[in-house]
Amino acid sequence: MSLVLRYFISAIGPFLFVAGINAKLRAEIINAPDIAAILNRGEIRVAMTEELWPPFFYLNKNKELAGLDIDLAKELASKLGVKIKFVREAKTFDEIVTMVVDRRADIAVSYLSDTLDRAKLVRFTPPYVQLKPAVLVNRQLASVSRRGPNLVKLLNHPNAKIGVTKGSSAEDFVTANYPLAKKIPYDMWEDITKDISKEKLLAGVSDEIDARNWQTLHPEGAIEIESFILKGPPDTLAIAVNLKDVQLHFWLNQFIALKRADGTLNELHKKYIVNDLWKKDLL
Amino acid sequence: MEKRPTVIHRLGRILLSPWSTAAAITLGVALGLWLPTVSIKLKPIGEIYLSLLQMCSLPLVICGVVSSIGRMLSDQNSKRYILRLVCVIIGGLFLTAALALVLGLYFQPGSGLSSDASKTLGRLLSNSELSNSVNISKQNISVLDLIINSIPKNIFTALSSGSQMPILVFSIFLGISLGVLGSIKSEQALHSFEATFDALLKLIDWMLYALPIGLLALLAPQIAEAGIGIFSAMIKLILLINLAVLISLIAGTFVIAQRSGKNYFVVLKELLECLIVAFATKSSFAAIPSAIRGVHRLGMDKQTTDLVVPLCANLNPVGNVHYYMLSAIFIAQLYGVSISFSALPILILCGIMAAIAGSALPTAAAVGVIAMLLEPLGLPVGSSIILILAIDPFIDPAVTALNIHGSCMTASVVCDRVTQKDNNINVEGKALSA
Numbered sequence A: 001m002s003l004v005l006r007y008f009i010s011a012i013g014p015f016l017f018v019a020g021i022n023a024k025l026r027a028e029i030i031n032a033p034d035i036a037a038i039l040n041r042g043e044i045r046v047a048m049t050e051e052l053w054p055p056f057f058y059l060n061k062n063k064e065l066a067g068l069d070i071d072l073a074k075e076l077a078s079k080l081g082v083k084i085k086f087v088r089e090a091k092t093f094d095e096i097v098t099m100v101v102d103r104r105a106d107i108a109v110s111y112l113s114d115t116l117d118r119a120k121l122v123r124f125t126p127p128y129v130q131l132k133p134a135v136l137v138n139r140q141l142a143s144v145s146r147r148g149p150n151l152v153k154l155l156n157h158p159n160a161k162i163g164v165t166k167g168s169s170a171e172d173f174v175t176a177n178y179p180l181a182k183k184i185p186y187d188m189w190e191d192i193t194k195d196i197s198k199e200k201l202l203a204g205v206s207d208e209i210d211a212r213n214w215q216t217l218h219p220e221g222a223i224e225i226e227s228f229i230l231k232g233p234p235d236t237l238a239i240a241v242n243l244k245d246v247q248l249h250f251w252l253n254q255f256i257a258l259k260r261a262d263g264t265l266n267e268l269h270k271k272y273i274v275n276d277l278w279k280k281d282l283l
Numbered sequence B: 001m002e003k004r005p006t007v008i009h010r011l012g013r014i015l016l017s018p019w020s021t022a023a024a025i026t027l028g029v030a031l032g033l034w035l036p037t038v039s040i041k042l043k044p045i046g047e048i049y050l051s052l053l054q055m056c057s058l059p060l061v062i063c064g065v066v067s068s069i070g071r072m073l074s075d076q077n078s079k080r081y082i083l084r085l086v087c088v089i090i091g092g093l094f095l096t097a098a099l100a101l102v103l104g105l106y107f108q109p110g111s112g113l114s115s116d117a118s119k120t121l122g123r124l125l126s127n128s129e130l131s132n133s134v135n136i137s138k139q140n141i142s143v144l145d146l147i148i149n150s151i152p153k154n155i156f157t158a159l160s161s162g163s164q165m166p167i168l169v170f171s172i173f174l175g176i177s178l179g180v181l182g183s184i185k186s187e188q189a190l191h192s193f194e195a196t197f198d199a200l201l202k203l204i205d206w207m208l209y210a211l212p213i214g215l216l217a218l219l220a221p222q223i224a225e226a227g228i229g230i231f232s233a234m235i236k237l238i239l240l241i242n243l244a245v246l247i248s249l250i251a252g253t254f255v256i257a258q259r260s261g262k263n264y265f266v267v268l269k270e271l272l273e274c275l276i277v278a279f280a281t282k283s284s285f286a287a288i289p290s291a292i293r294g295v296h297r298l299g300m301d302k303q304t305t306d307l308v309v310p311l312c313a314n315l316n317p318v319g320n321v322h323y324y325m326l327s328a329i330f331i332a333q334l335y336g337v338s339i340s341f342s343a344l345p346i347l348i349l350c351g352i353m354a355a356i357a358g359s360a361l362p363t364a365a366a367v368g369v370i371a372m373l374l375e376p377l378g379l380p381v382g383s384s385i386i387l388i389l390a391i392d393p394f395i396d397p398a399v400t401a402l403n404i405h406g407s408c409m410t411a412s413v414v415c416d417r418v419t420q421k422d423n424n425i426n427v428e429g430k431a432l433s434a
Helices: A002-015 A019-027 A033-041 A068-080 A093-101 A139-145 A151-155 A169-177 A189-197 A208-217 A219-223 A246-261 A264-274 A277-281 B003-016 B018-034 B036-041 B043-073 B078-107 B115-131 B143-149 B155-161 B164-181 B184-225 B228-233 B235-260 B264-281 B284-297 B302-315 B318-334 B343-359 B363-368 B382-414 B420-433
Strands: A043-049 A083-090 A122-124 A129-131 A133-138 A161-165 A182-186 A203-207 A225-229 A235-237 A240-242
Touching: A033 A043, A033 A068, A033 A246, A043 A068, A043 A093, A068 A083, A068 A246, A068 A264, A083 A093, A093 A122, A093 A240, A129 A264, A133 A139, A133 A151, A133 A189, A133 A208, A139 A225, A161 A169, A161 A189, A169 A182, A169 A203, A169 A235, A182 A189, A189 A203, A189 A208, A189 A225, A203 A208, A208 A219, A208 A225, A219 A225, A219 B115, A225 B115, A240 A246, A246 A264, A264 A277, B003 B018, B003 B184, B018 B036, B018 B184, B018 B264, B036 B043, B036 B184, B043 B164, B043 B184, B043 B264, B043 B284, B043 B302, B078 B235, B078 B302, B078 B318, B078 B343, B078 B382, B115 B228, B115 B382, B155 B164, B164 B184, B164 B302, B184 B264, B184 B284, B228 B235, B228 B382, B235 B264, B235 B318, B235 B382, B264 B284, B264 B382, B284 B302, B284 B382, B302 B343, B302 B382, B318 B343, B318 B382, B343 B363, B363 B382
Parallel strands: A043 A083, A161 A182, A161 A203
Antiparallel strands: A122 A240, A129 A235, A133 A203, A133 A225
16 A cells, blocks of 8 residues: 555655645655654754854845855755744854754854754755854054964964854864963853954954955955955854754755765855855845 | 258257247146146056156166276275265255255145035045045054165166165165276276266157157156146145255255356256156156256266265155155145144154155055054044045146256265366376286
């Protein structure tokens, strides 16, 4: 009976355009409970932080969510054949991970770095975006320190105060690359840039997105602060899944591999990270 | 048969008149502003004209320096010249530096920038640093480097790369040895240098017929390519440097008028040609021939002029002093660093050294020399170079004109007016050496 049904569905499946019906029909024959649960519900819950992180997610001129993560999540949901629900309750990135662990969301697509600490709690797909690390340096403090133009010589020094956001991959980057420096954790990236301007910090470390956003918001800041986008180990963003959702994890891995192969990931990177045309759509 | 030469003569006179020069400048600026695409197509013509002028400069400098040094050695008054030359150069540079300092501290070009202006500057920095399109290195040159670099290891390398300081040093040595030899053969060698020198001046004479076209083709693309946004953001500094140059030009012209005994406006008229060439080509080197001709016309001693003008174009770049000092003061004020009283002597000394070092380098590298002033003050170098380089098109023409005017001024102070008495001395000197 089920075999007949399966043939029947595979034959007519492509013609069923209404996602809900399609999902329901398929859910009956899918054995993987994690995917079946999502298909039965007819929607996938995607966790995101309450705070907006352009260009990954932001409100566009129609006051709708848009951005790289939004595009990716929508594509993912349509391939899965379900609707999408964005759950934006988390205040911090670590809280996003907790939400996936507690099953308050199915997956997290939220400008989330796949740090080794987080990978102890959830499963990560291969990265969908690689962000280069960026260093912002107070020009004058750098000049007064007389440690030359070499960034490592300048920053890997006991007198060098470097600001990083708590729990970010930048923190690991500083520990690995500038072990002698004084690492100062902050809650907000904005406060770090302010303190670099005030000469309280020699430098701040984050990724290219933060550096570019800061330049857009405070163009005059470049007189005092120089930004470097480094070639070093990139900060990688990945989709997080509950560790029991093995089949969903495999499905997502295959989805990312496919999107990498057909050039979608490259296009998204170009659209949102290399170019800044998206800024015109920003509310 | 008789009409043709008169037509050509008349055309020649029209081309050489200051009015056609003025018309060319106006047309060049207008073209650059209103028809930028056409202007940029004129660039090759301008480059050809600049190359033609520069083609003559290098041999002219060598011949002038060699022959005049050789002649000077047989002149008893030469010691007096040299002492006077050193005093005038040092005095001129210090006075200029002091003027720049007073102007910079009084007018404060770098403080109170509007928020729009600082945004423009910030964007310029972010864009050029992130895209790495501007690849500039700072030039840190010590006095020792300056000396080492000015001695040519291989005179032909120096000649083919057109590095002026080593060529000058070699020419001076060659002139000294020819003068000391004092044989008939060396006398003939000096004569041939003099003949070449005169021939090159004649060549320059002919090229000046094309000056209006050259000016038009040089100015239009420069105006078309200059960014107006950055112009308005740093207008205070641009105006201040041009003002400083104007003050020095007026003062220098007074000195020349005093020394030559000519009317102030006659002096201006005779030197206008070299000032315009320097302004349009942004190369004091290309203006050396015109400057030498101008000083000759003012009735100064030819032999000393031929030596002093090329020498001072390198050693007495008063315009560069304004450029570096005021830019450094601008940067200090931009970063809110107050210049303490004890820092003033350092600023003046470093400014003079940077000016001399910068005069031997092409523009992009010359701006890097500002590191010599900024580093002692603890100011960031990389960003400053980008900012200064962006406004360079608006200040370099005037600064170059002042550089060449400064060497004319020094020449007029060092050289004697040619009188009957001086000529007699020269003749006696020649007789002695022969």
